[in-house]
Amino acid sequence: MKFEETYLNDNILDALYDMHFDDCTPIQEGCIPQILDYHDVIGIAQTGTGKTAAYLLPILSMLDDGGYPKDAINCIIMSPTRELAQQIDQAMQGFGYYLDGISSVAVYGGNDGPRYDQEMKSLRMGADVVIATPGRLLSHIRMGNVDLSRVSFFVLDEADRMLDMGFSDDIMQIVKLLPSDRQTILFSATMPEKIQSLAKSILKDPVEVKIAVSKPAEKIHQMAYICYEPQKLGIIRHLFKGNKLKRVICFSGKKDKVKEITRQLKQIGVNCCAMHSDLSQQERDEVMLKFKACQCDVLVATDIVARGIDIDDIQMVINYDVPHDCEDYVHRIGRTARADREGEAVTLVSDKDMYAFGQIEDFLEKDIEKIPLPGDLGDAPKYSKQRPNSPRHGKRGKGHGRRRSPAKGKTSAGKRGKSRSAKTSDKKKDNASREKIKE
Known part of the structure; x- marks a missing residue:
């Protein structure tokens, strides 16, 4: 119309x-x-x-x-x-x-x-x-x-x-x-x-x-690191190694993490600034002015105070943690690839956030490219879209991922069928019924 x-x-x-x-x-x-x-x-x-x-x-x-x-x-x-x-x-x-x-x-x-x-x-x-x-x-x-x-x-x-x-x-x-x-x-x-x-x-x-949530722009190259929570700061340091990345927004859902990410980036010489709710309004205005004027290369921000960001030349968006829902993910990574430009979006997916990230992939109807961890950070967890309370979720080998006790009246076999003892009991009942019919 x-x-x-x-x-x-x-x-x-x-x-x-x-x-x-x-x-x-x-x-x-x-x-x-x-x-x-x-x-x-x-x-x-x-x-x-x-x-x-x-x-x-x-x-x-x-x-x-x-x-x-x-x-x-x-x-x-x-x-x-x-x-x-x-x-x-x-x-x-x-x-x-x-x-x-x-x-x-x-x-x-x-x-x-x-x-x-x-x-x-x-x-x-x-x-x-x-x-x-x-x-x-x-x-x-x-x-x-x-x-x-x-x-x-x-x-x-x-x-x-x-x-x-x-x-x-x-x-x-x-x-x-x-x-x-x-x-x-x-x-x-x-x-x-x-x-x-x-x-x-x-x-x-x-x-x-x-209105249905629209998919992200095709020109956004979406990637993910599967990791444990303590490995995330190592990934951030790896991404910014050599100070080559410019015009980047790094999102986190918590202001404490925003502060810690900012400290880590400054330690390796990255020109960055933080945007979170502990700042006064004047301080927020100054941060946004610096970032828009390219006096700051990387903006580390929480979701709430970052919703007013409207800048066309963002080259990369980093999700330090997985957004709560698909709409938030689309909103975050939509800060890049504007005005017919190309952009990149990187999400750090901890073992506890795999299910939420799987929901985002299902919504997007695509598997997002998984990037191997840097060699010095150790092994990554195996990616799984199962719910966090699933017995197999996050299982890392012997001694990890203990199986839940079966609920009262249910067997641990779940959907695979009845336990052997239950099947034997049912068989005895069936035989007894047949004997009565014969009599």
Whole structure:
């Protein structure tokens, strides 16, 4: 579907024409008409599918058409991180280029003084669109800077990330201040039970638009090292030996590991910097500025603070640990091979993460190339896609991988059939039955 086939108004279409946007992505095609028809919407789509435009375009079009108060906050867009809030704000400036009467403000933590005063002024005057992180918005609410009584649109972007970061109570506090007749739009990469529960409590008869997770770009050369956890730092040192790698992002799910990886890389002379939640907002900004300006060769980062990274020249992505789900894996390695470039993705798969990595391979419908460990790191575990609690999983020879005791009423033979004693007992019963019949 082309944007001009939708009911978006001419000012929005003119901006899209200037930006050379002609065709809707699948999530935009599914969401835009439903939002324009005033339905609550659940959009299930990963990052990079065009979901920001899927809700911004119809909301801006309706606000520009009129009928909404000029002195009130008409739309609240919640973002889990400052970085995503900034991206939404940038998209807002582009899509709203011809919208003279629509005002907006981005509200997020890490800024004091003049920035906070500007936020306060915009909120009190009634900015049409407020893009905010939960904590910062609640801070303004407590200071009496915000009136949410006339909000017409409430958007939760990356709702799964918001709940993972512990914003559930904050969101519900904000929801209680909103009018009941608002239009609510929720976007999430996944739909776990906690998101379903949230959706039931804040949306009314929502239309669900689900877009299948897209596969990674074909130009990403995906590889994996099968290893034990203590061998990972040795692999990292091997990868960066000789300092030849540049423009690399190394992801880890834990900030302590990010700090340790950074220390190890600095010890061998790698020009690297770390991005994690212990840094102040000013420190995060400085790190991103250095990395974007190529003053830092390697960025070591956690998932949450790295979701705002949007750089075209990343040559390699390293997954120090296996992501929790397929969507996270696709999101991480999608930082490379952008703008029609080639890239590499390397994942370090410990013996405990083999099953999770196997699930990713099944989703991708391919076996990812396994790279032998450097000779000085010792032997690697045998790769297996079995669940971690499987008796055979991680078995390294005599003395390892003890077999579980069979559950009560079951034999250790499992699906292979009944035990010998059970079969003998059944045979005796059958013979006894035959004798009775003869009698």
